[in-house]
Amino acid sequence: MIKRRKLVELFFVSLMKVATFIVVGSLFYIIITIFIKGLPAINLAMLIQTPKGGYYLGKEGGILNAILGSLLLGISSSLLALMISLPIVFYLNIYLKKASRFALIIRFSFDVLFGIPSIVYGAFGFTLMMFMGIQASLLAAIITVALLILPIMTRSMDEILKTVPFELKEISYALGATKLETSLKVILRQTFPGILTAFLISFGRGISDAASVLFTAGFTDLLPYSLFKPVATLPLAIFFQLATPFPEVQQRGYAAALVLTIIILIVSIGSRISLKKFTRQVLK
Amino acid sequence: MEAKSHIKVRNLNVYYGSAHILKDITIDIPEKKITAIIGPSGCGKTTLLKCFNRLIDLQDNVMLTGQVFVDDTDIFDNSTEVIQLRKKMGLLFQKPQILPMSIYDNVAYGPRIHGLKNNKKLSEIVQHYLQEVSLWEEVKDRLHDSAARLSVGQQQRLCLARGLANEPEIVLGDEPTYALDPISAEKIEKKFLELRKNYTIVLVTHILRQAKRLADYVVFLYLGNLIEQGPAEEVFSNPRDSKTQSYLSGQFITSA
Amino acid sequence: MNRRRFKDLIVQRIMFILCCFVISILFFIVMGLFYKASPILAIHSLRDLLFSSTWHPSKGNFGLGLFIVSTLWVTAIAIVIAIPLSLLTAIYLTEYAPKRMREVLKPLIDLLAGISPVIYGVWGIIAIVPLISDYVMPFFSERLTFFPFLSDNYTGYSALAGGIVLSVMVFPIIISVIHEVLETVPFEIREASLALGATKWETTRRVVLKKARPGIVAAFILGLTRAFGETMAVLMVAGCSLHGFPKSVFDTAYPLPALIANTYGEMMSIPLYDSAVLLAAFILLLMTTLFNMVAWGILLHIERKER
Numbered sequence: 001m002i003k004r005r006k007l008v009e010l011f012f013v014s015l016m017k018v019a020t021f022i023v024v025g026s027l028f029y030i031i032i033t034i035f036i037k038g039l040p041a042i043n044l045a046m047l048i049q050t051p052k053g054g055y056y057l058g059k060e061g062g063i064l065n066a067i068l069g070s071l072l073l074g075i076s077s078s079l080l081a082l083m084i085s086l087p088i089v090f091y092l093n094i095y096l097k098k099a100s101r102f103a104l105i106i107r108f109s110f111d112v113l114f115g116i117p118s119i120v121y122g123a124f125g126f127t128l129m130m131f132m133g134i135q136a137s138l139l140a141a142i143i144t145v146a147l148l149i150l151p152i153m154t155r156s157m158d159e160i161l162k163t164v165p166f167e168l169k170e171i172s173y174a175l176g177a178t179k180l181e182t183s184l185k186v187i188l189r190q191t192f193p194g195i196l197t198a199f200l201i202s203f204g205r206g207i208s209d210a211a212s213v214l215f216t217a218g219f220t221d222l223l224p225y226s227l228f229k230p231v232a233t234l235p236l237a238i239f240f241q242l243a244t245p246f247p248e249v250q251q252r253g254y255a256a257a258l259v260l261t262i263i264i265l266i267v268s269i270g271s272r273i274s275l276k277k278f279t280r281q282v283l284k
Numbered sequence: 285m286e287a288k289s290h291i292k293v294r295n296l297n298v299y300y301g302s303a304h305i306l307k308d309i310t311i312d313i314p315e316k317k318i319t320a321i322i323g324p325s326g327c328g329k330t331t332l333l334k335c336f337n338r339l340i341d342l343q344d345n346v347m348l349t350g351q352v353f354v355d356d357t358d359i360f361d362n363s364t365e366v367i368q369l370r371k372k373m374g375l376l377f378q379k380p381q382i383l384p385m386s387i388y389d390n391v392a393y394g395p396r397i398h399g400l401k402n403n404k405k406l407s408e409i410v411q412h413y414l415q416e417v418s419l420w421e422e423v424k425d426r427l428h429d430s431a432a433r434l435s436v437g438q439q440q441r442l443c444l445a446r447g448l449a450n451e452p453e454i455v456l457g458d459e460p461t462y463a464l465d466p467i468s469a470e471k472i473e474k475k476f477l478e479l480r481k482n483y484t485i486v487l488v489t490h491i492l493r494q495a496k497r498l499a500d501y502v503v504f505l506y507l508g509n510l511i512e513q514g515p516a517e518e519v520f521s522n523p524r525d526s527k528t529q530s531y532l533s534g535q536f537i538t539s540a
Numbered sequence: 541m542n543r544r545r546f547k548d549l550i551v552q553r554i555m556f557i558l559c560c561f562v563i564s565i566l567f568f569i570v571m572g573l574f575y576k577a578s579p580i581l582a583i584h585s586l587r588d589l590l591f592s593s594t595w596h597p598s599k600g601n602f603g604l605g606l607f608i609v610s611t612l613w614v615t616a617i618a619i620v621i622a623i624p625l626s627l628l629t630a631i632y633l634t635e636y637a638p639k640r641m642r643e644v645l646k647p648l649i650d651l652l653a654g655i656s657p658v659i660y661g662v663w664g665i666i667a668i669v670p671l672i673s674d675y676v677m678p679f680f681s682e683r684l685t686f687f688p689f690l691s692d693n694y695t696g697y698s699a700l701a702g703g704i705v706l707s708v709m710v711f712p713i714i715i716s717v718i719h720e721v722l723e724t725v726p727f728e729i730r731e732a733s734l735a736l737g738a739t740k741w742e743t744t745r746r747v748v749l750k751k752a753r754p755g756i757v758a759a760f761i762l763g764l765t766r767a768f769g770e771t772m773a774v775l776m777v778a779g780c781s782l783h784g785f786p787k788s789v790f791d792t793a794y795p796l797p798a799l800i801a802n803t804y805g806e807m808m809s810i811p812l813y814d815s816a817v818l819l820a821a822f823i824l825l826l827m828t829t830l831f832n833m834v835a836w837g838i839l840l841h842i843e844r845k846e847r
Contacts, residue, residue, distance in 0.1 A: 001398070001399050002365060002367055002368070005367070005397075005739050005742070006739065008739075008741060009739045009740065009741035009742075012741050012745075013632075013636060013741070015628055016628045016629065016631055016632035016636060017632065018628075019624070019625045019626075019628035019629045019632070020628070020629045020632050020633070020637075020645065022625055023625060023626070023629045023649065023652070023711050023715070024645065024648050024649070026652070026708045026711070027648055027649075027651060027652045027655075029663070029667065030655060030659065030660070030663045030708075033662075033663050033666050033667050034659060034662065034663065037662075037666060084558055084561070084562070087551075087554065087555045087558050088555065088558050088559055088562065090555065091552070091555035091556065091558070091559060095552055095555065102559070105563065106559050106562065106563065108836075109562060109563045109566050110562070111832065111833075111836045112566060112829055112832065112833065113562075113565065113566055114832075115762075115765055115828050115829060115831075115832030116569070116769070116825060116828060116829065117768070117769020117770065117771065117797060117824060117825075117828055118769070118771065119769065119771040119797040119800050119801060119821065119824070120569070120573070120769065120821050120824055120825045120828075121569075122800075122801075123573065123800060123817070123818060123821035124568075124569045124572055124573060124821075126804070127572050127573065127576055127818070128572070131572075147565065150562070150565075154562075178544050178545060178547075178548040179548055179552075180544075180547060180548040180551050180552075181544070181548075201654070204654050205654075207656075208654070208655070208656030208657070208658070208659070209656070209657065210656070210657065210658045210771075210772045211657070211771035211772050211797070211801060214801055214804065215804045235656055235657075235658040235772070238658045238659075238661075238662060239658055239661070239772060239776070242662065242665065242776075253662075254662075257658070257659055257662050260656055260658070260659060261655070261656075261659055264654055264655060264656060264659075265651075267654070268647075268650075268651050268654050272647055337735055339731055339734060339735060342730075342731065342734070344639065367737045367738075367739065368737070370734065370735055370736065370737040371736070371737035373735070374735075374736075375731075375732070375735040377728060377731070377732065379728070381726075381728045381729050381731070381732035382729075383729060383732065383733060383746075383747050384729070384747065384750050384751040385746075385750065393733070393736060393738075393746070394736045394737065397736070397737065397738045397739075397742050397746075398737060443732070446736070447735075447736070450736055450737065
């Protein structure tokens with residue numbers, strides 16, 4: 001009897017191990033696939049040239065337009081989102097009381113915004129763009145991506161600030177500091193690595209999304225030079241170039257996929273490191 | 285002639301990481317008696333109890349030396365079946381730990397996992413043990429309600445019934461009246477006195493009066509050391525160690 | 541009032557305005573899409589739009605039926621694959637894996653959430669589509685000639701490919717939510733069950749999973765909504781043709797998000813086209829928001845109970 005019960009347990013634990021192997025295995029499968037396809041396609045020329053040899057479907061040149069476009073778009077939209085979300089999370093955690101109804105409504109709004117698919121943000125961004133009378137451009141893409149990552153950034157920063165012990169605030173108030181001074185001089189400094197983590201996660205999201213910028217960024221072979229002109233991004237480069245029937249153009253797509261994956265890996269590792277720093281420093 | 289020892293602890297040491305929790309403990313727990321383990325909090329009482337049914341295995345970073353014998357088998361021996369060992373012992377926690385299911389299913393849980401499928405027999409067992417803990421009359425009309433709706437006192441008696449339904453030889457109580465109101469606590473205490481006829485009972489408590497009311501045999505632990513053990517009358521009326529004396533009289537224990 | 545207090549007050553006002561701004565974003569997204577979708581709702585009945593499958597923009601036919609069914613079909617495939625694998629992985633991670641192992645596995649699973657949807661699409665095209673066309677499809681088409689395996693689409697670009705890629709994309713969401721929920725189950729009830737002589741698996745199945753059930757359901761719903769709205773990866777591997785309803789896992793599927801993504805270039809030229817596409821976006825918004833709210837509600841309830 002006991003033997004049978006232990007066999008049942010062994011069976012299910014084996015199933016669990018197989019499942020875990022499949023889940024983690026698929027991660028490695030994806031990364032290896034991208035490296036195998038991307039490494040032969042990548043070289044220095046690919047990284048420092050823009051596409052050449054014809055409009056969009058040219059068979060020469062590299063992906064510098066997409067690399068620079070993506071970095072520019074990712075950084076600016078993350079900074080824009082940060083400017084909105086940082087005050088909000090401080091308002092939620094320092095100014096409002098824990099049981100505040102308003103705080104509940106704001107958090108709920110972010111939960112809802114968080115769940116909206118990026119294609120819907122894309123559609124909304126496009127509508128907004130038409131309404132404002134601007135064409136597909138770097139500016140339109142920045143606004144759309146900032147909207148997309150705003151809930152992601154706010155929610156992860158909120159999680160970070162929630163862990164700040166109440167005593168820390170109390171000590172600061174007791175010394176006569178205002179809430180603003182407490183926020184900036186005590187809390188912000190204490191939680192900086194955690195906030196950096198949230199920023200990096202959002203940046204990673206922003207740089208890797210394509211559905212939201214499909215209609216708002218446009219696409220171009222040129223390097224980004226104006227807020228009001230279309231911009232190329234890595235995900236869009238991958239999507240468009242793999243859809244073409246020309247192997248030379250597809251190579252650019254694979255190279256772009258590799259570059260994007262490497263950027264994501266670096267950002268993930270960075271956010272992991274700063275999170276570790278945060279947990280050690282603040283939570284002990 | 286002394287009663288036979290049911291649990292024998294020999295030179296038991298427990299370490300959590302670098303902390304030495306139990307230091308060279310040797311105890312004999314008599315059969316079909318109530319043994320009270322007393323001492324101030326943090327002295328290792330609960331740890332000792334968790335060694336008996338090897339729930340201690342669940343902790344990370346634990347190191348054990350020494351031996352514990354239950355019915356003369358070494359429970360830390362590799363050939364010992366933990367499932368059998370635990371089936372032999374019912375355990376009551378500080379706070380009643382209700383399983384997330386109905387009253388009926390709580391009591392039937394043990395017999396079911398140990399292979400009993402016959403519904404009629406299960407119902408008999410459930411009724412029998414709920415009667416045993418005087419809970420039957422209170423819950424017989426709502427056996428299939430969630431057990432979480434019972435009062436804390438009722439929950440603790442349900443936990444006792446659940447433990448007894450496993451037909452154990454030993455009942456372990458880790459301050460089982462801790463979370464209860466005085467009336468519920470008294471019900472549990474009375475039950476323990478009745479159960480003494482058929483079970484060996486080990487009761488961890490920090491309430492001295494409770495130990496005095498219930499115990500046949502007393503073990504006094506202090507900071508992981510075994511200070512004194514012996515029949516209850518002797519320890520209470522005539523403690524040999526000065527630390528026991530201070531503790532029993534409610535004073536600080538000064539390490540002399 | 542001194543200057544420090546004044547500064548504090550001004551900042552507080554700005555923060556309040558920003559909060560209101562965010563709440564209004566939500567309002568503007570809903571109203572904006574609805575406003576843009578309303579012209580087509582004025583001409584065609586909602587029933588026709590939702591249930592008709594004739595999509596012929598140039599002739600004025602805007603039935604979204606095919607896309608809605610495709611969305612459900614691909615999501616169903618993804619969820620059927622993802623549920624058992626994620627649940628088992630989450631249980632292993634929380635209950636069985638040694639601490640060291642957990643510290644390695646958790647970041648890897650989180651990394652899966654960070655990978656670009658387009659990268660998933662590339663992987664789907666390179667790895668999954670050929671796998672289906674060369675091995676899975678030939679294997680099934682000879683042996684299982686019945687629903688839902690019968691198909692004449694031999695390309696590999698199929699609902700199944702979309703479902704597999706999607707399932708990998710939702711693994712990290714489902715796993716991390718279940719992991720968190722399982723961790724809220726008190727250690728003591730595990731002990732209570734083990735103390736009665738239950739094995740660890742019996743304890744997990746009968747006690748821990750039972751206690752965590754609402755949270756697990758919430759995790760599945762969150763995974764499902766994510767699958768609903770995912771665009772690029774599915775667009776790249778699901779075939780996306782207007783062949784009619786998918787009747788097999790090997791048929792092509794054309795989900796709503798893919799429709800929106802695909803038709804943007806051309807839609808300004810045909811009357812009502814943009815309105816129909818934004819209606820699709822609006823439907824997507826409503827469906828995901830509804831499901832998400834249910835899931836958040838469950839999770840919030842659990843969190844409150846724990847306190």
